[in-house]
Amino acid sequence: MSDTPIHLDDLRQRIDQLDGDILRLISERANCAQQVAHVKLAQDKDAVFYRPEREAQVLRRIMALNKGPLDSEEMARLFREIMSACLALEQPVKVAYLGPEGTFTQQAALKHFGESAVSLPMAAIDEVFREVEAGAVNYGVVPVENSTEGVVNHTLDTFMDSSIKICGEVVLRIHHHLLISETTRQDKVSRIYSHPQSFGQCRKWLDAHYPHAERVPVSSNAEAAKLVKTEWHSAAIAGDMAAKLYGLERIADKIEDRPDNSTRFLIIGNQDIPMSGEDKTSIVVAMRNQPGALHDLLEPFHRHKIDLTRIETRPSRTGVWNYVFFIDFKGHRDEPQVAAVLEEVRLRASELRVLGSYPQGVL
Numbered sequence: 259m260s261d262t263p264i265h266l267d268d269l270r271q272r273i274d275q276l277d278g279d280i281l282r283l284i285s286e287r288a289n290c291a292q293q294v295a296h297v298k299l300a301q302d303k304d305a306v307f308y309r310p311e312r313e314a315q316v317l318r319r320i321m322a323l324n325k326g327p328l329d330s331e332e333m334a335r336l337f338r339e340i341m342s343a344c345l346a347l348e349q350p351v352k353v354a355y356l357g358p359e360g361t362f363t364q365q366a367a368l369k370h371f372g373e374s375a376v377s378l379p380m381a382a383i384d385e386v387f388r389e390v391e392a393g394a395v396n397y398g399v400v401p402v403e404n405s406t407e408g409v410v411n412h413t414l415d416t417f418m419d420s421s422i423k424i425c426g427e428v429v430l431r432i433h434h435h436l437l438i439s440e441t442t443r444q445d446k447v448s449r450i451y452s453h454p455q456s457f458g459q460c461r462k463w464l465d466a467h468y469p470h471a472e473r474v475p476v477s478s479n480a481e482a483a484k485l486v487k488t489e490w491h492s493a494a495i496a497g498d499m500a501a502k503l504y505g506l507e508r509i510a511d512k513i514e515d516r517p518d519n520s521t522r523f524l525i526i527g528n529q530d531i532p533m534s535g536e537d538k539t540s541i542v543v544a545m546r547n548q549p550g551a552l553h554d555l556l557e558p559f560h561r562h563k564i565d566l567t568r569i570e571t572r573p574s575r576t577g578v579w580n581y582v583f584f585i586d587f588k589g590h591r592d593e594p595q596v597a598a599v600l601e602e603v604r605l606r607a608s609e610l611r612v613l614g615s616y617p618q619g620v621l
């Protein structure tokens with residue numbers, strides 16, 4: 259360290275200079291993105307502007323290049339927003355999510371697409387699927403599994419009746435808080451509203467701190483936050499977005515039982531996504547009802563050394579789908595190894611649908 263004193267004014271002058279440079283470079287980048295849009299349109303009048311595989315590559319590269327002092331996730335988040343704004347210049351992306359406003363699903367949508375995306379709340383998971391299928395929005399965001407509470411069955415079931423594709427995934431750390439409004443008598447809380455999954459994730463904390471409060475399940479955490487506004491003896495369990503949206507006070511922070519509590523969301527769309535280099539594939543398979551069916555199904559994955567990341571069984575809802583398995587694994591359907599496994603599985607199964615190959619979540 260040199261002994262020369264550092265002056266605040268000098269540092270601020272340097273920051274002003276750097277901000278000027280950053281501004282110029284971001285504008286140059288935005289100009290490039292506009293030119294990309296022209297090139298895409300010249301190639302195809304129905305060009306798709308959002309390219310998840312490219313976005314994943316950009317973010318991964320930034321994280322690899324980063325030398326600090328900002329941590330790589332923080333840096334990638336900044337670039338996430340720059341890309342989101344650049345994409346909005348090409349064409350604003352419209353995203354439906356499981357609402358209402360203030361849900362974790364909205365937070366996941368913004369984390370994945372950035373703040374420049376237009377996000378639209380839907381009342382139910384099926385509605386998100388329908389809006390995407392109808393082309394009313396470009397993409398949808400739905401929850402699929404939570405590390406504490408397990409799978410969101412409704413999302414998996416909806417895939418069985420739909421031709422929608424999976425275009426991406428995003429994992430969100432879920433922090434729950436106990437929230438009250440300005441009219442709540444904090445010492446008189448006798449009722450707590452939340453989504454059933456959130457009650458499940460905060461069970462031990464509630465047993466220890468509010469064993470006698472009535473737990474009232476509602477359709478979303480945001481709905482819970484809204485209800486608290488009108489009742490002086492009630493509290494809600496919800497996340498930061500809902501707390502901010504309804505102006506509630508946090509009286510207990512991060513009350514989830516497991517500190518690593520997280521939820522995985524899927525990005526759904528009508529598009530096949532090219533390889534990004536680090537991808538996942540999701541399939542749904544129906545097997546004939548016979549002994550050894552599951553072994554037959556999994557054996558090719560084992561032989562080709564393909565890494566399974568999840569397997570779920572759902573009851574079949576038609577005669578054809580005796581056993582239905584939802585399987586996620588590492589790799590892209592265009593990789594020869596993966597293509598070979600899919601071919602083998604197709605021969606053994608009574609039905610196979612590839613729901614999508616997509617970049618593994620980066621942020």
Ligand SMILES: O=C(O)C(=O)C[C@]1(C(=O)O)C=C[C@@H](O)C=C1
Pocket residue numbers: 291294295307308309310312313316340341342344345348
């Ligand atoms: O490379 C592209 O295809 C672009 O449109 C540029 C860009 C970017 O800003 O880097 C913007 C949007 C896409 O989703 C991916 C990347």
